[in-house]
Amino acid sequence: MGAPAYGAVLLFALAPAAAVVNGSGAGVNSNSVLVALLDSHYTELAELVEKALLLQTLEDAVGRHNVTIFAPRNEALERDLDPEFKRFLLEPRNLKSLQTLLLFHVLPARHPAGSWPAASHPTLSGEDVELAAGANGSMRVAHAAVTRPDAVLRPDGVIHGIERLLVPRSVQEDFNRRRSLAAISAVLPTGAPEVDPRTHRLKKPAPPVLPGAPPVLPVWDAMAPGPSIAPAPAPGPGNGKHHFDGHSQVKDFIQTLVLYGGYNELADILVNLTSLATEMGRxxxxxxxxTVLAPNDEAMARLTTDQLSEPGSPENILYYHMIPEYQTEESMYNAVRRFGKVRYDTLRLPHKVVAREADGSVKFGQGEGSAYLFDPDIYTDGRISVQGIDAVLLPEDDKKPATPVSAPDRKAPAVTGSRKSKLRRGKLLEATCRMAGVFGQRSRLASCQ
Incomplete structure (x- = not known):
């Protein structure tokens, strides 16, 4: 953009502020230092000020006090500036960085060349800039030399021409941070951990897991490979890293069942009949x-001897009552209220427990084998949740597919002898019959009878 054209635009933008403000001193007028930025040597800086939406900010600063502006030459902004850094400044998301950089070139005080203060001075950006003077009379602003001291002198400020752009530390750090993020190469996503189906262990070592983070190995692969009908522990192939004292938590929840009353049978099965308590602790x-759905003593008493005598039956029954999630009475009730029916995974694959709302409570299972949430939140410690139910849940038996009923053979409706098909005559035949009637030959055509 040329200097005259851009100067006309900036003068038009500053025109509303050119009037004198009554009672508050003089405002921006045609003799202002801001209008002097339209000098041909500093049009690039003036254009950046316009793009950074800083005209009003600078007008307010000039209205309060004199200013000193350090204006880089046009070549420093056009050709000498790093293209990547210039692209960074002109991106809309980096408007704050551009404003900080431009305000770093403005001091809220008047410092002409005759009284050059060699010291650190605050800028309108909030950061300090160092002014220095050489023995030979040269002047410097930070690392830039002053090439045209007192280039513009106005009643409300002074402009010094400098050799290059001043970059404050905060803007440089922001640019380096953005450039580093852009230079990071994309990381290929890694799939789910591969588990050896024979040993139920990870094929490759898992990355370190922070305390409290979910384990890498799925809970079903971390379980013991088979049921154990003995008090002795049957450790599963877990990762061996114990971030929690699970055994103490399981002991506390079993003691809570006993003290709560009505759940002694379940506690006895967990501790004496099986090694599930040890497995849960691990x-x-x-x-x-x-989350343990705990049947009460009345529900456990309804189990038959055949249901408990087969090897692995107690484990399978209790595994079906364990959900590998942390659920409370409130969370489950809210879920069934919102979704109507919720299917929870259990430790007995592939069976799921179906929950739905019924009579203001949560109902598990279907049909006669269903159970209601009877004693909510018997034990909740953030890792183990125990919810009392009034029946033992059993997985549904595999239902045989119903025999498809074949559709009856469809027969065409019978045609009775009393109904005859009526011939339909076209328009051409009707016209022929009329012409034959004119000549007395209609009776000879059978179709015209």
Whole structure:
């Protein structure tokens, strides 16, 4: 953009402020130092001021006190400036950095060349700039030499021409940070951890897990590979890193069941009949969370001997009552109220527990084998949640597919003898019959009868 054309635009922008403000001193007028920025040597700086939306800010500063402006020459902004840095300044998201950089060139005081103060001075950006004077009379602003001292002198300020752009530390750090982020190469996403189906261990070592973070190994692969009908522990192939004292938490929740009353049968199965208490303690120690749907003693008494005598039956029954999530009565009730029906994974794959709202509570299962949430939040410690129910849940048996009923053969409707098909005569045949009637030959055509 040429200097005369851009000068006309800036003069038009400053025209409303050219009037004198009554009672508050003189405002910006045609003899202002801001208008002097239209000098042909500093049009690039004036254009940046316009793009940074700083005209009003500078007008307010000039109205309060004199200013000193350090104006880089046009060549320093056109050719000498790093293209990448210039692109950074002109991006809309970096408007704050551009404003900080330009205000770093303005001092809220008048410092002509005759009284050059060699010291550190605050700028309108809030950062200090160092002014220095050489023995030979040269002047410097930070690392830039003053090439045209007192280039413009006005009643409200002075402009010094400098050899290059001044870059404050904050803008340089912001630019370096953005450039570093842009230079980071994209990282290929890694898939889910591969688990050896034979050993249930990770094929590759897992990255370090922070305390409290979810474990890398799925809970089903961290469990013991088979049921154990003995009080002895049956450790599963976990990661061996215990971030929590899961055994103490399991002990506390079992003691809570006993003291709460009505859940002694479940506590006895967990501790004496199986080693599930030890297995649960190990899982919780490694960072897993569990929600136990605990049947009360009346529900456990309804179990038959056949249901408990088969090897692995107690474990399978209790695994079906353990959800690998941390749920409370409130969270489950809110879920069924919102979604109507919720399916929760259990430690007994691939079976799921279906929950729905019923009578202002949560109902698990379907049909006669359903159970209601009877005693909510018996034990909740952030890792283990125990919810009392009034029946034992059993997975649905595999239903046989219903035999498809074949559709009856469709027969065409019978045609009775009393109904005859009526011939339909076209327009051409009707016209022929009329012409034959004119000549007395209609009776000879069978179709005209």
């Amino acid at each position: 899982l919780v120690s490694e960072g897993y969370v569990l």
